[in-house]
Amino acid sequence: MSEPETGRYLYAVCRGLDPAVVREVTALYAAPLELVAHQDLAAVVSTVPMAVFGEEALRRNLEDMTWLEDVVRLHDDVVRAVAVRAPTAPMRLATVCFDDAAVRARLRAMYIDLSHVLDRVEGCSEWSVKVLAPPDELAEAQVAAAAPSSGADYLRRKQTEARRRATRDDSAADAAARIHDELARLSRASRRLPPQDPRLSGLRGTMVLNAAFLVPDADRASFATLLDQLRADGGEVVVDARGPWPPYSFAMLDAR
Amino acid sequence: MTPERTPARDLAPVALVDLLDRLLGTGVVVAGDVVVSLAGVDLVEIRLQLLISSVRARMEPSS
Numbered sequence: 321m322s323e324p325e326t327g328r329y330l331y332a333v334c335r336g337l338d339p340a341v342v343r344e345v346t347a348l349y350a351a352p353l354e355l356v357a358h359q360d361l362a363a364v365v366s367t368v369p370m371a372v373f374g375e376e377a378l379r380r381n382l383e384d385m386t387w388l389e390d391v392v393r394l395h396d397d398v399v400r401a402v403a404v405r406a407p408t409a410p411m412r413l414a415t416v417c418f419d420d421a422a423v424r425a426r427l428r429a430m431y432i433d434l435s436h437v438l439d440r441v442e443g444c445s446e447w448s449v450k451v452l453a454p455p456d457e458l459a460e461a462q463v464a465a466a467a468p469s470s471g472a473d474y475l476r477r478k479q480t481e482a483r484r485r486a487t488r489d490d491s492a493a494d495a496a497a498r499i500h501d502e503l504a505r506l507s508r509a510s511r512r513l514p515p516q517d518p519r520l521s522g523l524r525g526t527m528v529l530n531a532a533f534l535v536p537d538a539d540r541a542s543f544a545t546l547l548d549q550l551r552a553d554g555g556e557v558v559v560d561a562r563g564p565w566p567p568y569s570f571a572m573l574d575a576r
Numbered sequence: 577m578t579p580e581r582t583p584a585r586d587l588a589p590v591a592l593v594d595l596l597d598r599l600l601g602t603g604v605v606v607a608g609d610v611v612v613s614l615a616g617v618d619l620v621e622i623r624l625q626l627l628i629s630s631v632r633a634r635m636e637p638s639s
Binding site: 393 | 590594595596597600
């Protein structure tokens with residue numbers, strides 16, 4: 321079977337979205353944004369060329385950082401445009417169906433799971449909280465310190481340094497765990513993501529926590545207050561909090 | 577071809593690295609009669625390769 325020339329790109333699935341909202345938004349490749357409805361659900365879609373999004377082409381394009389960044393940003397623009405108006409389950413990047421019938425079949429097949437996801441995220445936003453242990457300045461200073469006077473001196477220094485480092489790592493990990501647990505108690509859901517490389521995050525120090533919290537919009541003020549309190553009690557660690565975001569980390573269908 | 581953007585209205589902006597973490601690592605994954613889904617691609621590997629090479633490119637002095 322030959323590949324069709326166009327496909328339907330899925331950005332998100334919403335519940336009870338006013339169709340007028342998508343008319344104001346331009347989709348990938350300047351195509352109109354459209355809805356494919358099934359009962360109270362609507363898939364937010366646009367037509368994309370398979371010469372760009374076909375399996376082979378996609379693999380190639382994913383290696384092109386400029387292309388990837390444009391698509392990721394535009395996907396995000398569409399998701400946030402609908403997420404401010406209706407409960408929204410964002411789709412993973414580059415989910416493309418043959419046609420509207422295939423989109424509708426997916427909505428029908430996943431109806432119960434999608435409804436659960438939408439129940440979970442309704443009235444909530446995602447907050448990103450990263451905890452960073454500051455750069456180890458003492459260790460850096462010791463690298464520059466005078467050479468050991470003997471082999472025994474060297475070993476002694478090495479043991480002291482290892483103990484100091486272990487204590488430091490433990491206390492940062494403890495602080496991260498405490499911050500995570502406290503914030504999770506105020507959240508509807510929470511997730512840990514892999515820590516990011518400082519070259520990618522642009523944040524100084526060692527990331528000891530990269531977490532996402534699904535916070536009811538009604539609880540934003542208490543979440544912010546708790547964050548301030550945790551920052552004050554955090555000791556050496558730095559807390560980087562961002563939001564509100566669309567519920568990207570909380571749209572997974574369970575056990576699939 | 578470059579996709580054209582529409583400016584966002586509400587919600588706070590998300591950094592690219594955080595978007596990649598989320599859009600490649602999570603989100604609803606559909607399977608079956610979907611033509612293209614990234615579920616079958618080793619995304620973590622692609623993502624890291626991409627990001628690392630992009631960061632390296634940015635750190636190197638432009639010629």
